[in-house]
Amino acid sequence: MSTYPAYSDDLAHPARPRRRWGRRLLAVGVVLLLILAILLVVADRVAIAYAERAVAEQVSQEIARQNIESSPPEVSISGFPFLTQVAGGRYQSVSIVLRDVTGAVNGNSVRLPELDVDARDVRASLDSLRTGQGEITAATVHGNATIAYDSVVQLIEQPGLRLAEQDGRLGVTAPVEILGQQVTLTGVADLEVADGEVLLRFDDLNAEGLPGNDAARVFIDAYAQQISIAVPLPELPFQLDLQEVEVAPAGLVVTATAQDVPLNQVA
Structure with a gap:
């Protein structure tokens, strides 16, 4: 039979209460930090x-x-x-x-x-x-x-003319009468920026079914010049200077x- 004295549980684990308090203080600290972060x-x-x-x-x-x-x-x-x-x-x-x-x-x-x-x-x-x-x-x-395209169309002042994006370029369609024949002109514009304006230039318009004579070509070229305009912009805020389009x-x-x-x- 053993002659060694029996130790109580408290004596065997004297640091356990201190560890519990330390964990509680750590948990409280973490919660306070989270609250501070949220605030x-x-x-x-x-x-x-x-x-x-x-x-x-x-x-x-x-x-x-x-x-x-x-x-x-x-x-x-x-x-x-x-x-x-x-x-x-x-x-x-x-x-x-x-x-x-x-x-x-x-x-x-x-x-x-x-x-x-x-x-x-x-x-x-x-x-x-x-x-x-x-x-x-x-x-x-x-x-x-x-x-907006409708603002540009308003400036061009040609009945029935429409502008739209076409494969990354500015496309135009316009119903006109040439040599007594009603046709629809189509084409794309070249764009550039100059002096605070956007310049639209239509150099190559075409119409299906139209005779390729000189008189028709003269009319088409004249119409292309009519719709080639400079689009002025209102004064932009913050002194913005136009660079590209x-x-x-x-x-x-x-x-x-x-x-x-x-x-x-x-x-």
Whole structure:
């Protein structure tokens, strides 16, 4: 029979209660950190929503000053965490979308279904956002605007003429009467940008079933010159300067850029 004294369970495992308290404290610490992280994310989102509304309001005032009509600006500010950007007064990227943009050019109304603007390295103090008194500027601004085809057709002023994207080019169809015969002319345009305008040039129009005589060719060439026009654009906001044009299903998409641009009008 053993003569060794019996040890109690508490004496055999004296560190167990301390380990339990340590685990509990660790769990509480993790929960507190998660709560703090959630609160910071919520505060970040609230701050960014406030800043987006402030920028949208000031952009609205700026485009109204330029006599440009559009739906309310849709503003999105990128970058996380946002609060550090607020503290520094510098924002990585501000996206501005203007829809149904309309401006007058030489007595005609030119409609841009959408103008997408990407402003980079935007500088705006918290006081500027809060009061609207300080200047908001962007180091670079890149914009894409769509010119609706119906606006271009309105400028050409030829009955029945239609414009549409055709294999990446601007295609035209137009009903005309040539030598007493009703035909439909078809062709594509060459596009270029010059002096803030989009130039449309139709050099090669054709009509099926039309005799290939000189009189018909003279008429077709004259009609091609009539519909070859310069499409002026309304003054674009943010000092955007037209750079290039592409053809898309919704219209002509023009690209414009600017540098060191104020996004608002300081009183």
